[in-house]
Amino acid sequence: MSFEISLYDPAQSYVGQKQFDCGNASINSFVHGSLKPQVKKSLSVAYVLTDSAQEHCFAGFYTLAQHMIDVSALSALELGSLPRKIPCSRLIMLGIDKRYQGQQLGSRIMKHALLLTQTIAKQIGGYGLYLDADAKAVAFYQKLGFVLLEGDLSPEPSPMFLPISAIKTLR
């Protein structure tokens, strides 16, 4: 199978976007209805994973935006002296269609998001990547090095963070 990751273009139609099903109802409904207008308004950028063998079908995606967190949220990471407000990138949404899960594609698209975070940090500054993890996805993010900021809050989303210094060491 051959997959591509590209910048989501809201002016383009994607085969399979309206049928996207990652098993999470709110993420599905975001892809079906809100993804296009969000990106059109520049509220976030999105990258889409497409299956070249299936008419470039919409197989997965993530959205990213700029964010600011209070330094107190990072106390679990023991990062030393920092200013009170910390600029970072934020992963807002992530999903892989059920038909494509379990093939390292979630991990692949996340590495793309981490590289983008690194590029943003070099160009405009940013201390790392923040996200609010769905209870079922906490272990997935931990495998990539993300640290829980306030303990596991499941069934509520759990805030997690990966500092830029840790991203640099990823391969």
Ligand SMILES: CC(C)(COP(=O)(O)OP(=O)(O)OC[C@H]1O[C@@H](n2cnc3c(N)ncnc32)[C@H](O)[C@@H]1OP(=O)(O)O)[C@@H](O)C(=O)NCCC(=O)NCCS
């Ligand atoms: C979470 C999600 C993106 C993972 O995508 P995926 O393509 O199935 O994951 P991968 O195949 O890349 O898995 C990478 C590793 O994480 C592990 N993993 C994947 N999902 C996991 C989960 N929910 N819990 C624990 N481990 C998980 C895999 O076993 C694999 O481990 P390995 O490297 O030791 O083999 C996908 O299951 C999904 O879209 N879920 C529904 C939406 C969702 O929860 N999004 C996140 C909201 S914050």
